[in-house]
Amino acid sequence: MASNTHADYPPELSAEEQNFIFAELKDWSIAHGLAVRPAPSFVQQSQDPSGVLATTAPVTIFPSLFPRKCFEDGLSIQKAYNELYSAIARDEQWLQGIVEELVDVDDFVAKLWRTHLAVKKEGYVQDLSLGLFRSDYMVHEDPSQTNSTPGLKQVEFNTIASSFGGLSSQVSALHRYLFSLGAYPSSTSSLIKADALRQSQSTSRLANGLAAGHRAYGESKTKLPLCVLFVVQDPERNVFDQRHLEYALLEENDVRSFRLSFGESLALTKLDGDRNLIYTPPHSPSTSYEVTTIYYRAGYSPDDYVKEEDWEARLHLEKSRAIKCPSVLTQLAGCKKVQQVLATPHSPHLKRFLPDEETASQLLKTFAPIYPLDKSDAGQEAKKLATEPSSAARYVLKPQREGGGNNIYRKAIPPFLQKLPETQWPAYILMEMIEPPPLKNAIIRSGVVERGGVICELGVYGVCLWRGGSGEGDKGEVLENFEAGYLLRTKGDQSEEGGVAAGFGAVDSCCLVD
């Protein structure tokens, strides 16, 4: 898919076409739980104090065009990424080196590390770790070359709370439904066709991942019934995304789960003498459960730890025998500093974790050059690139922390750094901008249709369950490793931030083109 080959996609819709698609889309989405709770700017809490209103999730009207080769590459290398990040999470010593560079400038990383050390002091009692990962990419076309072959470049690798797996399955089903109705203009028929639309299996496969952890935990040590805990934010607008996983976990895997917030977990769970994690639901205090797996959909951002007790809660959960999805070390493996040291040109690190050269070289192709802003040679080079407006224009400055919202783009980088004390620069990494092909689409959000240039981000989910790595010499072992469906997230190209929950983008699906 070279640039501008499909410049007329998607076509303009007549008023009648748009009315029809809109009516179908807004009803189908609610009928199938492709929904979010409305933003406070749309419905104030005083109007709906019990929170029963819902609205269509922000979605694209058309499936976005995506190069078939890139899509297949992304799915096929997910198992290698799962292997890589589980190996990193098992290498405490290496991670320590990373963390030590950050503790002085990133209080969040420091607190996570201290949580790990506190558990280690008492001794970990669970040797299994679960990852529900998502590797995010954009299609990159080298702007300096005409007719360059598009390739995938990684934006980031998420090791905690990878979202939208539940809604992604639904949006690809929505686009297939609209296609089956003939709702798309006939001029799209050479592009939107059955073998071009890809149904994401993310809901079912991510639930299978949680069920794999649950089963691997083994029998109840306490004779209590077993359950999975979802640790969530409260309130959570994106609740249906999570609920679809819960329902698939129950219906397809017969595994019971409960939701609770960090704030509730100290009161509602306790550790017995063997550090089994016992959850007592407030609605049914006479029936307690032994927790097999803790699935964090909160805790990825400092904002999730409002009070000191929230850190206590995290420590309390981490100490337990329950399998953590993810463990603190796995969460730390996802910090941008790790991505940066892997992607720093001529880095020796990738080989450490992926000795197989062919696999490593496949991953390497998806790295965009990333530089530290420290005292290393690469760091010195980066400082020059970042402070000079003409070169900075090809870069993005990102904080080490998880969760978007704080990136500094292109020409805004030099003045930003000028105001920032240089001691704090190492909290950021400098990354070459990925240059995606120009695309268009229409997004529906809160009932309003916006049309224009868009940028698409492909997320590929992966499930990995592994054992060990905490003891010396023992490198552990991967027990489950599979690709788990995909997400396409699309945002207007005016904004340079992603993340539908934050109100900046939409859930999309792939229409593959050769």
Next chain:
Amino acid sequence: MASNTHADYPPELSAEEQNFIFAELKDWSIAHGLAVRPAPSFVQQSQDPSGVLATTAPVTIFPSLFPRKCFEDGLSIQKAYNELYSAIARDEQWLQGIVEELVDVDDFVAKLWRTHLAVKKEGYVQDLSLGLFRSDYMVHEDPSQTNSTPGLKQVEFNTIASSFGGLSSQVSALHRYLFSLGAYPSSTSSLIKADALRQSQSTSRLANGLAAGHRAYGESKTKLPLCVLFVVQDPERNVFDQRHLEYALLEENDVRSFRLSFGESLALTKLDGDRNLIYTPPHSPSTSYEVTTIYYRAGYSPDDYVKEEDWEARLHLEKSRAIKCPSVLTQLAGCKKVQQVLATPHSPHLKRFLPDEETASQLLKTFAPIYPLDKSDAGQEAKKLATEPSSAARYVLKPQREGGGNNIYRKAIPPFLQKLPETQWPAYILMEMIEPPPLKNAIIRSGVVERGGVICELGVYGVCLWRGGSGEGDKGEVLENFEAGYLLRTKGDQSEEGGVAAGFGAVDSCCLVD
């Protein structure tokens, strides 16, 4: 289930129990399309001009107790009811006698009849008729007897636009989900159990009914693709109920359908020389469809015919070769006058349509005594009963027309009749009140929980497809006849009106008790 046997059902919920159930219920319902568009009193149109907001449909928290024998009776006699009403619809001469008694007092019935006559004049070109019926019952316990055996008494028989088939399947799934979570207090475990909860198959079976009509229509006469038309109100708050049928029609039966209002049908459909009904979707004017089946979800009330053109539209559709669900004659067969003459003590009519005595006697048991308010002997008796406050207290006065909202209850009857000119009395029938056992439940509506005494109405859906009856001597033939799931509709016993869409009740499911 004798009165008061289960007076402690459902139990009071602790705050924690109610919070848990409420959180599960409000998320599950949106995730599974058990939803309605919010009432204008909840969300004003100006706040959500494109109508993307939705809310949990009004539902009961618990499945209501229902006598197993009554439930099974209701389902098993549905085929006999389908047969009865299709026979009535095929007997134009008999219906004419009924209608002639009403034309002077009921303008709506008169207009429907004139529509039939206008089509007849040109000659009907479609010999097939489809009915998606719903027979509504309450459990009756004779208040004059202690320990009376509860039996089903028919409230009404709906021959047009029988609603809630789509949501009923979902609410029984919701109650099963809450049960599978253990969300109901353990004190309910002797009642709420797997073999007591009944999953309604109404969505799937009603869609099968529409598909049966579609198939029976045969091949396209015009070589155009075939479709089903849903004639709907616009706006429609209960749209998801209808959408679930559309989705099941497409997914389970591969039948395409479109929605349009009466107001749109003159502009968007035309009759060709053979009176094939051709629909041209406004969003795709180059592709027309030949309509096999018209499914009316509007047109049952005078309010649906705002302008004279709406009657023209009905006539236009009726003239066509498409199968009508229902035809005008079938709609007229559902008027309360028909129910009244069948249920008038010692009526000869039932035998006319159901010669088999055993079948007829089964149906007869479900009739509550109904009287005309006319010059017949039964009518004279009725006038005495209705004008005397002490006897009127056991009766309800109902207009002949479809659709609730205008019933006069018990002691309100004498003063109502006093103000009504006696010439208009024949527009009403007098029906003995059904005395249901006292039940309790909790209803969630617009996020508010109301708890208290309730009355439950069981609706049993039926599908019937038949041929003929318009020619002399030809009694026609039933081609398909099946029971199609159930609806339990529950309202507070303070209000004496039904109909969730009108804001008076909730969708419920059956917890069968012996």
